[in-house]
Amino acid sequence: MKKLNSERLRKVKLRVLKVQEGGEIATPRRICNLVKKKWRPRGSVMTEAMSSTSVEEKPAGYWKKLLLKEMAGCKDSTWKTELRHMNPHTGMPxxxxxxxxxxHIQWEITLISKNGRESVFKQTHTFFEDSSVTVYWNRGVWPFMSSLNGLKLHGIMGPSLPASGDKPRWRSLIHQTSFDKSVHWSFLGADKLVKLLRFNNGIIVGVWRGNWKIAFVMVNLHFNKLIERSLLGSSFCPYIPTEDTALDSDHGRHGYTLHIVLHNPLQRIMCHRFSPLYISRAPFQGDYVQLVAIDLADVPQHKPVAKISVPWQAEGLQGDIERCCMMTLTVLDEAQRPFWCVSSPVKMCNKLRVVDLEYAGEQFIIIYEDVEGKVKMTFVWMEDLQQCFLVQLITAFPAAKVKRRFGGES
Known part of the structure; x- marks a missing residue:
């Protein structure tokens, strides 16, 4: 009986395993032989991959880039493909x-005390514009400004609440700012409770009046290379993009596009796009060229502007600081590639009425300047209409910047 059962089992297996292989039925023995043949890399292949010769043939920076990609855990091919779709209005992805x-990219700040202790604060609010994002921090136990030595801004990737056992979140350094007394900072504005201090890299620190204890921190980040800066740097070294150069030296003459947004952490104040604009020599500044977007003499170009202010909220209190806001400016060349990108807090200052306009009202001016360029905006407040008008907008940048980008004479 036992022999009969084994014979029936063998016949059933043959019926089930009737797989054609080279015109023959694959028997159980033959299938077992096929399963046992597992793939193994040839010894020569492994030797070649690990040889010092193949390592030395890799281009400079190959292993560093590979390490950063693996540690960041991001799929380059996916998000780089998504960033190819450009917004025709702003020129940004x-x-x-x-x-x-x-x-799940967020941003966190690290405050460094004078004794070397670091305190990390996670973002509490973000406001997205079409070409920038404003990040706000106002939760936690904040130190006094006098006890701090600096601030670091990192981009972080991963779930906001990592589960137990998850790997640490990747941190990419974006900015590092020193609070040392030798570092220049400017006073941006104030109300009855808070003063706004502007540091380099567009960082705003709000401090309580009287004791200079931090109340909140704000940073405005331009979309240009923002994802790369938030992912591809390390905890100690920021991502440095390669500078674009034009193949056609005449591109610098064919016309630029200027996109500018004034906003605060809650709402947009003004947004305009000017194209095409053509460079001309800046008067009294032989080493600068300029783009005139709004001319004082051209009244139809003048634009109405909403109230310029920065609202804030911290520790259950809130306020509104007037005559300051965030500026996001993008200059594109004829090929719609970024030529100059700015995200920075700016403030309005009173201006003596040196130019007669059709408007009868108080004049204000906003001036921004860095090593890459300058921006000048002139406003007029019309008391009878209770409305502010932008009557002049000029951007200027060094002629050497145009030569470096496009070549030839500017």
């Missing part, structure tokens, strides 16, 4: 906000 949210 149209899906930047979508990619930032999909990759």
């Amino acid at each position: 149209a899906l930047t906000e979508h990619v930032l949210r999909r990759l």
